[in-house]
Amino acid sequence: xxxxxxxxxxxxxxxxxxxxxxxxxxxxxxxxxxxxxxxxxxxxxxxxxxxxxxxxxxxxxxxxxxxxxxxxxxxxxxxxxxxxxxxxxxxxxxxxxxxxxxxxxxxxxxxxxx
Amino acid sequence: xxxxxxxxxxxxxxxxxxxxxxxxxxxxxxxxxxxxxxxxxxxxxxxxxxxxxxxxxxxxxxxxxxxxxxxxxxxxxxxxxxxxxxxxxxxxxxxxxxxxxxxxxxxxxxxx
Numbered sequence: 001x002x003x004x005x006x007x008x009x010x011x012x013x014x015x016x017x018x019x020x021x022x023x024x025x026x027x028x029x030x031x032x033x034x035x036x037x038x039x040x041x042x043x044x045x046x047x048x049x050x051x052x053x054x055x056x057x058x059x060x061x062x063x064x065x066x067x068x069x070x071x072x073x074x075x076x077x078x079x080x081x082x083x084x085x086x087x088x089x090x091x092x093x094x095x096x097x098x099x100x101x102x103x104x105x106x107x108x109x110x111x112x113x114x
Numbered sequence: 115x116x117x118x119x120x121x122x123x124x125x126x127x128x129x130x131x132x133x134x135x136x137x138x139x140x141x142x143x144x145x146x147x148x149x150x151x152x153x154x155x156x157x158x159x160x161x162x163x164x165x166x167x168x169x170x171x172x173x174x175x176x177x178x179x180x181x182x183x184x185x186x187x188x189x190x191x192x193x194x195x196x197x198x199x200x201x202x203x204x205x206x207x208x209x210x211x212x213x214x215x216x217x218x219x220x221x222x223x224x225x226x
Contacts, residue, residue, distance in 0.1 A: 002159075031212065033213070033214070035216075040218070041218055041219075042120075042202055042216030043158070043202070043214070043216045045213050045214060045215070048212060048213065055211070055212075056210065056211060056212070056213050058213070090157055090158070094212065097211060098211070099146050099206040099207075099211050099212055100145065100146050100163075100165060100206075102160060102163055103148075103204075103212075103214055104160065105157040105158050105159070107156070108157045
């Protein structure tokens with residue numbers, strides 16, 4: 001157990017809907033990163049939050065947005081869902097946002113878009 | 115060219131053998147390297163990290179880093195059926211800070 005929690009575990013939505021995924025970071029960690037993992041692929045970086053500010057973004061459209069709260073928990077919001085958004089969404093927390101910091105993953109949220 | 119590449123496998127080894135997993139990366143100005151294990155339907159769990167050239171051992175696992183040749187490998191000694199999983203290589207690059215770039219993973223099956 002990494003101490004990183006995510007909710008919900010599973011989610012089914014229809015195309016065009018909006019979804020919010022939540023993540024609580026490990027105690028003492030101030031950095032949260034979000035990844036999308038499609039079936040058979042490695043995780044793809046969506047964005048990272050450090051001290052409540054976005055600190056880097058991958059190649060994802062603006063309909064993927066996020067927040068980080070003062071307690072360092074985080075939300076991932078996806079608008080106008082598409083079928084290709086079906087994936088495992090992983091949250092990872094790290095002590096800081098430096099390149100040497102290990103990221104510890106939560107259990108993930110499995111999103112299915114119909 | 116992808117930033118991080120792995121042979122997707124599947125790789126099969128008999129129980130007790132050494133499993134060798136390889137990963138290459140594109141950017142010479144790389145920083146940190148991580149190996150994760152992911153069981154089917156679960157999230158990645160950290161095996162080990164390596165930052166400097168050479169070998170790093172942790173129990174049955176050894177990570178090997180060669181920055182000049184731009185590869186990092188993971189050796190699993192005395193492989194057990196419980197080691198059957200997908201192994202993910204992750205790299206950070208100086209130009210993108212703490213962003214992890216993952217390979218597609220190598221599927222390992224240890225045959226009893």
